[in-house]
Structures are given as structure tokens and as C-alpha cells.
Amino acid sequence: MKIPDRIYHHLAAVAGFIIVALIYFYPVLQGKEISQSDIVQYTGMAKEQNDFRAQENAEPYWTNSAFGGMPTYQLGAKYPHNYIKMLDSAIRFLPRPADYLFLYFLSFYVLLIILKADPLKAFFGALAFGLSTYMVIILGVGHNAKAHAIGYMPLVVGGVVLVFRQHFIAGGLLTLFAAALEINANHFQMTYYLLIFLLILGAIYACDLVKRKMLRELAKALGVFLVAGIVALGANATNLLATSEYAKYSTRGKSDLTLTPEGTPRVSQSGMSREYITEYSYGIAESLNLVVPRLFGGSNSENLGEDSAVYQWIVGQGYPEEQAREFASGLPTYWGDQPIVAAPAYIGSIVFLLAVVGILLVRGRIKYALAVGALVSLVLSWGKNFGLITDLMIDYFPLYDKFRAISSIQVILELCLPALAILGLHAYFRADKADRIRALKVTGGVAIGLLVALFALKGTFSFSGGSDEMFLKNFGLDFVNALKADRESLYAADLLRSGFFMLLTLLILWLTTADKVKQQTGVLIIGILMVADLFFMAKNYVDSDSFVAGRLVREPFEATEADRRIMEDTTHYRVFELDGNLNSARASFFHSSIGGYHAAKPRRMQELFDYQIARNNIEVLNMLNVKYVLQSDKEGQMQPVFNDEAYGNAWFVSKIVKVTSADAEIKALSALNRNTAIINQTEFNNLPSAVTADSSATIKLVAYKPNHLKYVSNNRSAGMALFSEMYYPHGWNAYIDGKAAPHFRANYALRAMLIPAGKHVIEFKFEPSVISTGGSIALASSAIMLLLLAGGIYWTTKNKS
Numbered sequence: 001m002k003i004p005d006r007i008y009h010h011l012a013a014v015a016g017f018i019i020v021a022l023i024y025f026y027p028v029l030q031g032k033e034i035s036q037s038d039i040v041q042y043t044g045m046a047k048e049q050n051d052f053r054a055q056e057n058a059e060p061y062w063t064n065s066a067f068g069g070m071p072t073y074q075l076g077a078k079y080p081h082n083y084i085k086m087l088d089s090a091i092r093f094l095p096r097p098a099d100y101l102f103l104y105f106l107s108f109y110v111l112l113i114i115l116k117a118d119p120l121k122a123f124f125g126a127l128a129f130g131l132s133t134y135m136v137i138i139l140g141v142g143h144n145a146k147a148h149a150i151g152y153m154p155l156v157v158g159g160v161v162l163v164f165r166q167h168f169i170a171g172g173l174l175t176l177f178a179a180a181l182e183i184n185a186n187h188f189q190m191t192y193y194l195l196i197f198l199l200i201l202g203a204i205y206a207c208d209l210v211k212r213k214m215l216r217e218l219a220k221a222l223g224v225f226l227v228a229g230i231v232a233l234g235a236n237a238t239n240l241l242a243t244s245e246y247a248k249y250s251t252r253g254k255s256d257l258t259l260t261p262e263g264t265p266r267v268s269q270s271g272m273s274r275e276y277i278t279e280y281s282y283g284i285a286e287s288l289n290l291v292v293p294r295l296f297g298g299s300n301s302e303n304l305g306e307d308s309a310v311y312q313w314i315v316g317q318g319y320p321e322e323q324a325r326e327f328a329s330g331l332p333t334y335w336g337d338q339p340i341v342a343a344p345a346y347i348g349s350i351v352f353l354l355a356v357v358g359i360l361l362v363r364g365r366i367k368y369a370l371a372v373g374a375l376v377s378l379v380l381s382w383g384k385n386f387g388l389i390t391d392l393m394i395d396y397f398p399l400y401d402k403f404r405a406i407s408s409i410q411v412i413l414e415l416c417l418p419a420l421a422i423l424g425l426h427a428y429f430r431a432d433k434a435d436r437i438r439a440l441k442v443t444g445g446v447a448i449g450l451l452v453a454l455f456a457l458k459g460t461f462s463f464s465g466g467s468d469e470m471f472l473k474n475f476g477l478d479f480v481n482a483l484k485a486d487r488e489s490l491y492a493a494d495l496l497r498s499g500f501f502m503l504l505t506l507l508i509l510w511l512t513t514a515d516k517v518k519q520q521t522g523v524l525i526i527g528i529l530m531v532a533d534l535f536f537m538a539k540n541y542v543d544s545d546s547f548v549a550g551r552l553v554r555e556p557f558e559a560t561e562a563d564r565r566i567m568e569d570t571t572h573y574r575v576f577e578l579d580g581n582l583n584s585a586r587a588s589f590f591h592s593s594i595g596g597y598h599a600a601k602p603r604r605m606q607e608l609f610d611y612q613i614a615r616n617n618i619e620v621l622n623m624l625n626v627k628y629v630l631q632s633d634k635e636g637q638m639q640p641v642f643n644d645e646a647y648g649n650a651w652f653v654s655k656i657v658k659v660t661s662a663d664a665e666i667k668a669l670s671a672l673n674r675n676t677a678i679i680n681q682t683e684f685n686n687l688p689s690a691v692t693a694d695s696s697a698t699i700k701l702v703a704y705k706p707n708h709l710k711y712v713s714n715n716r717s718a719g720m721a722l723f724s725e726m727y728y729p730h731g732w733n734a735y736i737d738g739k740a741a742p743h744f745r746a747n748y749a750l751r752a753m754l755i756p757a758g759k760h761v762i763e764f765k766f767e768p769s770v771i772s773t774g775g776s777i778a779l780a781s782s783a784i785m786l787l788l789l790a791g792g793i794y795w796t797t798k799n800k801s
Contacts (some may be wrong), residue, residue: 004758006119008117013109013122013287021101021105027544028094032548034548036140038143038144039553040553040557041597042140043555043589044586044587049076050064054402056705060715066588067593070246071731073242074246074340077239079238080771080772081780082236083235084180084236084782089569097147100407101130101135101139107155108129110158111157111161112417118719121518121523124526125421127527129532131538133412133538134343134414137538139801148187149185149194150190156175158293159171160175162174163175169792176232180231180235183240184236192403193377197376197379200372201369204369209221227788231781231788234777235782236778242768243654245730250600251603252405252600254566255662256662257611259663261614272740276404279400280339280407281407282337282338282345282378282382283336283337283692284385290494293537294333294491297332297345297465299333299334299341300332300340300467302333302540303450305325305328308328308482309489310327323572335462337385343541345414346534347417348501349498350502350627352425353447354421354503354530356446357439358370361439362420363427371420373413377411377412377413381409383550385575387725390564392782404599423654425523427501450573451495451502455495456487461491462484463487468483471483492742497796518612548728556584556589557590559590560638561638562630563638566590566640567590569627571625573592573625574592574625574626574627575592575593576627576629577624579597580636583598584597591628594621607794611667613667619669621675625648647724649723650722651674652697652715652721652723653721654675655677656690656720657676658680659679662680665748677746683745688754694719696716697713708763710763711723712759712761715758719757722747722750725751726749731766732765732767733767735762738761741753
């Protein structure tokens with residue numbers, strides 16, 4: 001049987017994607033690994049979990065190494081019957097982060113093929129999608145889950161388009177598997193933004209079907225989506241159920257507190273304030289750096305080189321050239337509206353140009369879906385800079401207020417415009433000569449008009465950045481003026497750069513129209529230019545210098561002398577790294593810490609910090625069994641401060657203070673002492689009002705695992721014991737002498753129990769039912785997926801024969 005040529009074309013494209021991914025991240029071939037700031041923090045957070053796996057060959061599902069204790073559901077927990085994860089691992093077979101780059105390419109290529117682009121154009125379009133600076137920079141800083149979710153977005157869109165085109169079996173199966181892989185990526189913010197785009201896409205296609213009175217086909221499509229969605233969710237049931245359960249107790253959930261730490265009424269009790277949600281809002285004018293990369297300075301760490309005004313100023317002050325080069329290699333040239341930017345969100349000047357051609361020449365509903373999706377995502381990315389729309393979304397659109405850094409919704413634009421660009425290039429060569437010339441004139445007018453306008457507006461900008469005040473204080477006005485001059489130079493240089501690429505592309509398109517250059521040659525030249533534009537811009541921000549020896553990635557933290565001194569203590573205790581507050585996972589790599597690094601911290605730990613620890617309430621550290629505080633001395637060396645007043649792992653109390661609200665509960669901690677238990681009686685109302693004091697009572701931790709703690713108690717009369725462990729109502733079961741016993745929350749965040757008189761063995765075991773329930777659902781859903789796949793293949797083969 002002869003294999004069709006298109007199969008060879010597709011195989012060649014896949015091989016090309018592998019080669020480009022490995023070329024871009026070539027240090028992986030030398031055994032090196034990329035040093036990612038967020039993954040460094042994750043490694044600290046997951047150390048205890050990973051050690052437990054190695055020793056016990058099992059999952060703990062709980063860690064005490066961060067935030068005083070939290071589930072590992074968002075720390076890479078491995079769930080039973082997670083067969084979708086196995087499929088994902090097979091697709092991403094390259095070394096990290098080349099695997100994510102390959103996934104970008106492959107997924108977008110499939111989408112473009114579905115949209116009827118030919119393999120050559122789809123190949124270049126896929127490279128353009130994957131090499132846009134935002135897609136690469138998130139790999140550089142370690143937003144792996146985000147990259148993972150973005151990578152499967154095009155596949156989901158392709159499946160949905162196929163279904164709306166009445167390819168119900170192929171489209172349904174692709175939607176099912178792509179959606180399952182998308183959810184498995186475990187970045188719900190990106191998946192949520194994808195759903196917003198799918199609503200736009202679905203609405204446009206559904207309206208067209210209704211207009212053409214194809215209600216039966218619409219019903220079939222909706223039925224396919226319903227089945228695909230339910231089964232895809234089921235295949236990821238364990239993670240979804242566990243995440244949903246934990247979210248209510250994280251900083252993303254609703255707080256029980258109605259007052260701020262200062263005692264004023266809280267504006268919102270939702271997990272995140274409006275200011276926090278919109279902190280990273282894209283500037284309206286800044287949107288133009290989608291077309292001209294460093295229009296607003298580029299990043300917070302830009303290499304300015306020896307030709308820069310800053311370099312010349314430093315040398316002029318008498319500093320050695322080597323020192324001047326080093327200083328000028330990482331300066332904050334960014335002067336836009338966001339607090340921090342690692343790279344401009346550049347989609348490519350040629351991509352923008354061809355997208356304009358696409359708007360002019362592409363026919364059909366997909367053009368409107370892509371254009372509207374891009375526009376909506378751009379407007380929403382402006383956040384607080386376009387408060388009218390943003391406030392409506394936060395207040396009324398379901399779940400929109402659960403995510404921050406809303407500028408990242410631009411990932412939808414970064415999907416839509418490259419797709420529209422390749423469709424535009426495809427449509428250009430299928431149009432007649434008159435339409436081509438008209439499209440060239442309009443597109444050229446837009447491009448040249450934009451560039452001229454930006455050149456004319458250059459004098460109206462101040463080029464002042466958020467860091468300038470600090471530089472003014474430390475280095476003086478002349479240095480700041482030199483930095484502003486360099487920002488202005490970047491503005492002008494990249495305008496010329498984008499202008500060069502756009503004008504050259506317009507010239508190639510005109511030459512093909514005038515029959516001076518063959519169409520295939522023109523596509524090849526434009527494709528190479530488009531990829532080169534993005535490849536070399538992305539290399540400014542993630543290159544071989546980002547890679548280090550693999551050991552340094554697996555062990556990113558080096559123990560200080562202070563850490564080693566603390567680790568000589570073999571008891572179970574906690575550490576508080578004062579310099580990091582609660583926002584560093586370094587201490588978690590070596591110790592059980594009350595700090596850490598996570599986008600969804602345990603809410604009550606964060607509130608303990610905000611309302612008490614940050615106000616120097618040492619008693620809260622004592623009840624958390626913080627035995628050591630790490631802080632820097634005058635020379636910057638880390639020193640351990642021993643806290644001999646820590647309450648220990650568990651203790652009996654002699655006094656109960658009952659309150660009736662969360663506000664009263666956390667406020668009462670201001671007068672806390674070791675003998676007192678603070679109980680919110682609105683939640684725990686079947687407890688005694690008083691307990692008998694027993695000065696001889698003892699309770700001791702005798703065995704420790706993150707998911708299993710064993711204590712021995714000895715008291716002459718019944719009493720109440722508190723444990724320096726975070727209370728979490730789902731999964732932690734308490735036992736006295738092997739029999740289940742109730743436990744409750746005390747002191748706002750800790751576990752507590754009523755202990756009968758006598759000598760007893762008390763155990764806490766983390767036995768989350770959500771894992772077994774979710775695993776059963778995942779197993780059944782995976783079986784259904786296989787049956788649907790087999791049925792689809794059988795039906796298609798039967799119809800063909």
C-alpha cells in the first residue's frame with residue numbers, strides 16, 4: 001500500500017519540531033538542566049514529599065515542610081489510575097524544557113492542519129506560536145504548569161472546530177483526549193481562559209448553525225461536547241476533587257474574617273483583593289509591544305551592552321570596563337505599568353502583519369472567532385487600566401476573581417493571531433490578483449501608519465520606570481538620564497527592526513503577486529523570516545546561560561552553617577526564616593517551616609502571619625512549635641535564634657476561651673498563653689466549657705511521618721490537648737488506642753482533642769477519601785475513553801470500507 005505524501009510531510013514536520021526544540025535548548029544534550037526560579041521554590045516545597053516517596057514507595061499527600069502543613073495536591077502529588085498523565089509523558093518525551101517547546105509546536109501544527117493550512121505553512125506557523133517570547137520566557141522562569149496547559153490549548157480548539165464542522169467522531173475523540181490532557185496539566189487559570197475563548201468560538205459557530213436552521217447538527221455537537229467534557233473531567237477526577245476541596249481552605253477561598261489586621265471592615269471576604277487580582281495589568285499603550293518588542297523597555301533585566309549610555313556613564317566615573325559591562329548586563333529598562341516583566345509579550349511583527357492580511361482575506365466563521373478572541377483577551381489583559389470591563393468580570397463572571405496576574409489572558413491572543421496569520425498567508429495565495437493587491441495596500445498602510453505614528457509619539461513619552469527613584473537616590477540624576485536614554489534607544493531600534501521585517505515581508509508578497517518569485521519560495525522566505533524574528537528575540541531572555549549542571553537543579557539550596565546547626569536537633573520542630581517572611585521555600589528544603597512559596601497558600605497560616613506574627617506576637621510562633629528563627633546578622637550571615645519558649649509538639653491546657661466569630665478567634669490570640677485553648681463555639685459547640693488542670697499530665701510525640709503522627713499521653717483526669725499541627729478537616733483522622741476519636745480546631749489553626757484519663761496512644765493519620773473516590777472515577781472514565789476510541793476507529797474503518 002502506498003503511503004500518501006501528506007503522511008511524509010507530517011512526519012517531516014514532527015522531526016523538524018524535535019530538531020528546533022533541541023537546537024533552542026541544546027544544553028539538554030550536554031546533560032544540563034534549565035535553572036527556573038519557580039521550580040527552585042517548588043523543589044524546596046516538595047523535598048519532604050519526594051524523600052517520603054523514595055523511602056516508603058508511597059504518596060504522603062501531606063507535607064509539614066511548608067506553611068506548618070498542607071496537602072500536596074498542588075505540589076505534584078501522584079494519583080492512582082492517572083492514565084492521562086502516562087499519555088502526556090509519552091507525548092512530552094524530550095528532555096525538559098525542550099518537551100514543552102515540542103508540545104507547543106506539535107499541538108499548534110495539528111490545529112493549523114485542521115484549519116486547512118498546508119503542511120509547510122502550518123510548520124512555520126507552529127514554530128511562530130512556540131517561539132513567541134511569552135511562551136519561551138515562562139519556561140525560563142519555571143511556569144511549567146502554565147506552559148503545559150498552553151501547549152494543549154490548540155488541540156482542544158482543533159477538536160471543537162472539527163465537531164462544529166460535523167466531523168463528530170474525529171472531532172469528539174480529539175476534543176475528549178485534548179481536554180483530558182489540558183485538565184491534567186493542572187493550571188486551571190489557563191484552562192479557564194481557554195474556556196472563555198471556547199465560549200466565543202462556540203457562540204459564533206452556534207449562531208451560524210441556528211441561522212442556517214441546522215438545529216439537529218447543533219444538538220449533536222453539544223451532545224458530543226457534553227460527553228467529551230464529562231469523561232475528560234472524570235479521567236482527572238482525583239486532582240479536580242482534591243483541588244476543589246483544598247481551594248476552600250487556601251488563600252483563593254473565602255475568608256471567615258470580616259476585619260482587616262488594623263481592625264477596619266474588609267472590603268471583600270473573597271480570597272484575593274481586587275488590587276491583588278489586577279496587580280499585573282497590561283498597559284493599554286504597552287499592548288503595542290506585541291508588534292514592537294522593546295517599545296516599553298523590554299524587561300526588568302536587560303543586557304544593554306557596551307554601546308549603551310549607562311555603560312559609558314559608568315566608565316566615565318572611573319570604574320573598570322569589566323565592572324561596567326557586568327553592571328550594564330542586567331538593568332531594569334522596562335517602564336510599563338506592570339510591577340515586573342521578564343520579557344515583552346512579543347508575537348512577531350510578521351505575525352501581526354499576516355494577521356491583518358487574514359482579517360482582510362480569510363472567509364468563514366473561524367476568522368471572526370480568532371479576531372474576536374484576540375480582541376477580548378487583549379481588553380481583559382488591561383485589567384485595572386480598563387476598570388469598566390474588569391470590574392464587571394470580577395463582580396459577575398463566575399470564578400474570574402479566583403485568578404491573579406490577569407495580563408496572562410493574552411495567551412488567547414497569542415494563540416489566535418498566529419493562527420489568523422497563517423490562514424491569512426494561505427488565503428493570500430488563493431485570492432485573485434486584485435484582492436491580493438488590495439490586501440497589500442491596506443496592510444502596508446496599517447503597518448507603515450503604525451510605525452510612523454510611534455516614531456512621532458516618541459517625544460511624548462517620559463521613559464521613566466518604577467526603579468528610577470531608587471537609582472536616583474543611589475547613583476544620581478545623570479545615571480537615571482543615561483538609563484532613560486537607553487530606553488529611548490531600545491524604543492527606536494526595535495521600531496526600525498519591526499519595520500524592516502514588515503517591509504521585507506510586504507516586498508516578498510508583492511514579488512509573488514507580480515510573478516517575480518514563486519509562491520512556494522515566497523512562503524519559505526516569509527516563514528524563515530518570521531521564525532528568525534522570534535527566535536533571536538526570545539534568545540535575549542532564555543539562552544544557554546540559563547542552564548546549569550543537573551545536580552544544581554535537583555539540589556538548588558546549599559545548607560548554611562545555621563542550617564547545619566539547627567539540623568543537629570533531632571526532635572520534630574519548626575523553623576521560621578525571618579528574611580523571607582512566608583514567601584521563601586529555602587527553609588522548607590532543610591526543615592519543617594512555617595514559610596514556603598505557593599500561589600495558593602493555606603489561608604489560615606497566611607492570616608496568622610498578617611494578623612499576629614507580622615505584629616511580633618511570639619506566642620503564635622510558640623504554639624506553632626517554632627523552635628528556631630533564622631535571620632541575617634549585620635554581615636548578612638544567616639544565624640539561628642533558639643526559641644526556648646516553643647510549646648512543643650503537643651500540650652495539655654487548663655483554660656478554655658470560647659468565642660463566637662473568626663474575628664474574635666484571631667483577635668484572642670493577642671492574649672494567648674500555653675495554658676489556654678481558644679475555641680470558636682459557632683463551629684464546635686459540643687465541647688465542655690472548662691477542663692480540669694493536671695500539672696503532671698504529659699503528652700509526647702513518639703513517631704513522625706508527614707501523614708502519620710503518634711503520641712503517648714498520660715494524665716490523671718480527662719483533659720484537652722492541643723497539637724502544633726495545622727487543622728485540616730478533610731482526610732486527617734484521629735485515633736485513641738486504635739479507635740476513631742473526634743478532633744477539632746483550636747487557636748484558629750491548630751488541632752485539638754479531648755483526651756480521657758490514663759495512658760493512651762494517640763494517632764493522627766492522613767487518609768483522604770477524595771483520593772480513593774477520585775481514583776475510582778478516573779479508572780472508570782479511562783475505560784470509557786478507550787471504549788470510545790475503539791468504537792470510533794471501528795465505525796470510521798467500517799464506513800470507509
